[in-house]
Amino acid sequence: MTTTPTTLLAALEATTMLEIDGLHAWDFSLADELNIECMDGRERKVWRFSKAQVEAATFDESLQSWVVNDGNADHRIICLDAFTPSDEDDSVQD
Structure with missing residues (x-):
């Protein structure tokens, strides 16, 4: 079982x-x-949250997600x- 970080800021890091x-x-x-x-089809979506909004975020245990309000919603x-691949070449050198 994994432990959920206590703040969204810690989770984001x-x-x-x-x-x-x-x-x-x-x-x-x-x-x-x-x-x-991110892209939603051909539409570019952008979200911006202040540090105070990130700090005020709450964790919803039932949906396992953070809820953050941008002042509108x-x-x-x-x-x-x-998954992020390594930059190192993993091939065996003879």
Whole structure:
């Protein structure tokens, strides 16, 4: 059983991919604010959350997701670990 981080900020620092409102997003950054971008078909979707909004996020145990409000609506974020290949060449050298 894995342990859920106590804050969304801690979860974001350890994740490689997000699901936000049902869409997968690997293009996200966390600095002064959380910026998330992804494509929904041909439409580019962008979300921006202030650090205060990220800190105010709550974890929904029943849906295993974080709920963060951008001032207009609640958004559900699930932190995922995506497979990332190594840059090293794993071939055997003779």
